[in-house]
Amino acid sequence: MSATDTLSPRSAFRTSVWFKYASPQVFFPLAGKLIPIFAVIGALLSIIGLYLGFFVAPTDWQQGDSYRIIFLHVPAAWMSMVIYLALAFWAGVGLVMNTRLASMMATALAPTGAIFTVITLWTGALWGKPTWGAWWVWDARLTSELILLFLYIGFMALQASIDDARRADKAGAVLALVGVVNIPIIYFSVKWWNTLHQGASVSLGNSPSMEKTMLTAMLIMACAFWAYSIAAALMRVRCIILERERHSDWLKQYSESLEKK
Amino acid sequence: MMVWDSWSAFFGMGGYGPYVWGSVVLTFALIFGEICSLAIRWNSGVKHLGNWLHSEENDDDENKA
Numbered sequence: 001m002s003a004t005d006t007l008s009p010r011s012a013f014r015t016s017v018w019f020k021y022a023s024p025q026v027f028f029p030l031a032g033k034l035i036p037i038f039a040v041i042g043a044l045l046s047i048i049g050l051y052l053g054f055f056v057a058p059t060d061w062q063q064g065d066s067y068r069i070i071f072l073h074v075p076a077a078w079m080s081m082v083i084y085l086a087l088a089f090w091a092g093v094g095l096v097m098n099t100r101l102a103s104m105m106a107t108a109l110a111p112t113g114a115i116f117t118v119i120t121l122w123t124g125a126l127w128g129k130p131t132w133g134a135w136w137v138w139d140a141r142l143t144s145e146l147i148l149l150f151l152y153i154g155f156m157a158l159q160a161s162i163d164d165a166r167r168a169d170k171a172g173a174v175l176a177l178v179g180v181v182n183i184p185i186i187y188f189s190v191k192w193w194n195t196l197h198q199g200a201s202v203s204l205g206n207s208p209s210m211e212k213t214m215l216t217a218m219l220i221m222a223c224a225f226w227a228y229s230i231a232a233a234l235m236r237v238r239c240i241i242l243e244r245e246r247h248s249d250w251l252k253q254y255s256e257s258l259e260k261k
Numbered sequence: 262m263m264v265w266d267s268w269s270a271f272f273g274m275g276g277y278g279p280y281v282w283g284s285v286v287l288t289f290a291l292i293f294g295e296i297c298s299l300a301i302r303w304n305s306g307v308k309h310l311g312n313w314l315h316s317e318e319n320d321d322d323e324n325k326a
Binding site for chain 1: 263264265271274275276277280281283284285287288291292295296299302303306307309310311313314
């Protein structure tokens with residue numbers, strides 16, 4: 001007996017609409033249309049954000065021009081955390097609802113998140129050296145961000161070590177969900193502990209303690225990285241679908257329909 | 262509009278040039294590298310799919326999803 005036999009026609013319809021985009025065959029062409037949109041948005045916003053940050057924003061009276069690193073550092077740090085939350089969310093959905101597309105989405109997000117974590121750590125070190133006099137300190141903020149990198153690497157390595165794709169999804173999901181505890185630790189570390197890393201310059205409920213052009217440039221760069229991350233994750237999830245569903249009928253029909261055009 | 266007096270001042274970044282440009286270069290090198298690796302992965306996926314579609318052992322027993 002299939003699952004729909006137990007449902008009323010109406011709820012079966014609702015379920016089918018809800019799951020429509022959860023199937024790779026519907027999602028695959030949709031993602032293909034979305035990638036160029038997000039890529040263009042990301043590229044344009046990067047140009048605007050970098051122009052504002054590197055040409056228009058004034059020199060900081062305290063830090064000089066080394067502060068301009070934050071136009072990359074802060075947006076990258078935000079993305080490293082946001083992508084992890086998205087990864088854990090999709091991994092959790094894949095685990096609970098047993099939908100393979102959600103698990104593929106989690107897998108697709110991991111390398112992009114790891115890249116932003118590396119960017120965060122690297123730009124932080126290059127900012128820390130002239131400002132604090134040290135490339136690295138074992139401060140709660142820096143250490144928890146380093147743990148985030150290890151979580152990304154651990155997630156990717158664990159999935160790569162398991163041959164069966166669905167088992168790899170499940171094992172990765174457990175790791176990702178346990179690792180979520182690290183995200184509030186990173187975010188609140190500057191409040192909970194006496195860290196060398198400064199507190200949040202921008203937070204909900206407080207007016208930002210930054211000059212307006214600096215703040216605008218930083219927020220535009222954050223939107224640019226956000227758009228880029230979506231484009232990159234969609235590109236990777238399409239690669240994963242192509243690899244995993246290679247022998248499926250829908251992909252065969254889809255590529256044949258493309259060849260006819 | 263530009264806050265810099267000259268291009269050399271821009272590249273000098275008030276003495277912090279290596280730190281600022283080191284950050285910029287690594288950030289965009291990693292992003293560029295990711296885009297390239299995705300393009301390579303996509304092309305090899307498409308190639309494999311094409312090989313499979315046009316191969317002779319494309320029998321019914323392999324068609325089952």
